[in-house]
Amino acid sequence: MPKVTLLTIGNNLKKRIETRLGALERAQMQLSTGLRVDKPSADPGRANRILDLKANIDQSKQFVSNTEHSEALMDVANGAYQGVSDVLFRAQDLAHMAQSETNNSSDYKYYAAEIGQLVESVLDMVNIDFAGVPLFAGTKTEGAAFEAQRGSTAPFTRKYTILNDPSLRTLEVSAGDGSNFNDGDEIVLSSGEISEKVLIESIQTIGDRSVITVTGQLTRPYFVDGNAQISNADGSIVTSLTRDAAVGSLVLPLDQVQNTIESGQVIRVQDVDGGEDILVESVETDILENRAVIKLKHSLQRSYSVDRGAEVFKNEDVGIGDIIGVRYIGDNGTKQERVGRNSFVPTGVPGSIVFQRVFDHLIELRDAVRNGGMGPIGQVASKLEHTTEHVTVRQTEVGARINRLHVMRSRLKDQVIGLKGFLQKVEEIDMTTALIEYQTQQALLSASLSTGSQLMSSASSLLNMFS
Template identity: 20%
Template sequence: MIRISSQQIFANGISRLQDLNSNLASTQEQISTGKRVNKPSDDPVAAARILKLDQELTRISTYERNVDLADNRLSQEENALASSIDVLQRIRELTVQAGNAALSVNDRISISSEIEERLGQLANIGNTRDASGEYIFSGFQGSVQAFQQNDEGQYVYMGDEGQRVLEIDDGVTVPISDNGKGIFVNIPAAATGEYTNNVSGGFISGVSVVNEADLNAAYSGSFPDDITITVDGAGNIQAQDTQGNALAVSPAVYESGEPFVVAGVEATISDITPGAGDSFTLKINERQSVFGTIENLISGLSSLDKGTPEGLAAYNDLIAQSLVNLDNAQESILLKQTEVGGRMNAVDSTRDFLADSSLYTSEIRSQLQDVDYAEAISNLSFQSFVLEAAQLSFAQVSQLSLFDRL
């Protein structure tokens, strides 16, 4: 015979009520939070998976912020580059206009004044800042103004050659900046000619590359270098590179004011005495800042005298070389703009990938964590009914005693 004491009855009853009340409270918590797993003990396996999924969503969220930052920086750079191309196009139009032989001195000064305004506008674009106040074209020196005027009033680059990159996914980085030196400064310059030794008081003009293939062939694939020109006593034009190698000239006989071609480069020499010792240098691989090109153009429009043959030749060279340099600058900026556009496409693709990953991960987490409200409410009703029944039963049992039988 098993004897059950009143204390056991009360203890078992209270324990059962506590279990039922705990289950009811757990269901109520699920309904109020919308989560099936609110603590690890609710479902240890699911809780561990949910923790990993939360970490994955945090990682994705961090990269999505980086994607937004990269997109903003690249969009700002693209807009700045597009604006600079517009400015250079206007300067080019003014340069073509300045080449009109019918213009007066005042007309040239007026054109020069507008070009000077456009130069300041281009400098402002080169000194564009991002939302945090950093100069986007200064490389790693974001706090340093990219283009500043020196004591002579010329714009010089003050940043470095760094390029910032940002990680937008695991193992995926994208450059989010470009230094101004590579865009606005290291630009191929038009071929020019200058006196190395001036004996006769003549001048060289009309220097331009007319055949790229011949130029490259003359140097057998090596980097083209400067060309030295002299005229011997017999009136033959002699040309050689900096290594002393002779280059063919056509026509080979000097005639004042008539063009000749050497290694695909055309030039004209005027007013010299053959054999007097005059020498010239054809510079065919120089680099020039777009700001320097515009500054030289402004200066030349205001100062060059077209009243003499030499002044007229210098003025015509200024216009021709400026147009070539402006075209090269536009091409340099356009190439960078295309490159930036490619980066933006990569950023957009990564954004789409991260959004898909986030959606997929969220769906899996939802399946593990989110509560089924219909099932939870049904359980809550059933648990409430069982708890009430248990409470009534316990109340009746707790009233029984031996005195009730006497």
């Protein structure tokens, strides 16, 4: 028979009390938080199930957001289809009126002028965008869907406001080298045979680099590839720049830039001291901040200040006069919005499928009416009827998608509610049960302590008796 010592009894009692104490702590945690699990190690299986449920809820919420976005977009598209349909009905009325034998030359002139304005209206409708993205340009995310060709052109200069000064005032060196300079120091900035003296206004250390801001403006950009460096007045300390001291971008208002500046185009930056032409490399937009960052192909040759009238200009030829043709400039792709794990809804379609024939037939009708009623008005009117039917069919498809999205949104919201309810059952504990469990564990711990105390006292007495 194994020998039972007082130490063995004490260790067994300690383990039992620790077990009871752990159970009491879990019961106390559940009672205070209302949760069954406070950390994955407490119940790995349940914790994993909770994480899966939360992931499903987040995914369903995202699908709800996607359906709401798609539904709003489709509502705007539906309005455009309705507007085009109204225009086509009016064009058919004008076509019938133009075939009357009682018309005189002035009547044809007025009819043709109104049809011309109908063409302009359709162009505005189909070039509509939603949150900055064109609706009928396929998968394009900026620009227009259709471009009008007019009878003549005229030079036009667009002007843009600069939001932030494209200034040359900062130099970057390593943090260690930057510690050799102080505010107010005069330094020499040089690159090859070119140099200039500037005063340090401030020095800011950010991580492993020091950003030196100078007073005034640099006279020209300085590049790392050109061995740009700074030195103190006597030349005893020489430090290379770690980043080009150059202006490579401009910040302009988004509402001015949108659909007017694109990559590959030439713009001009100018102030009272002159200006320079520069090629646009890319355009980055920020809808929330209403600004566009114009990345330049090359750096500006000098600083520009808004206080000195710095602005951006873009010269272009714009069409004037009647529209003689309309060309689709989108792509043939179809934008898809994910509204379920395996569900997608087309939200952006190529406008050429629906609206190209609208423009062609309206322009044809205008020209026929303008010809004093001698053109094939009846034939064009028949084409317009078929085109109207085609637009109506497309509008019906959009309406069906809106209804589908409405049903899906309701179902997804119900799904989120159901998942949250199930998560509550898996994650949360019944407070009455938690209270009873807590009181039970308290009683068991108290009993274990009392029993242990008595056991240790009895064992100690027996040992003393035989010692």
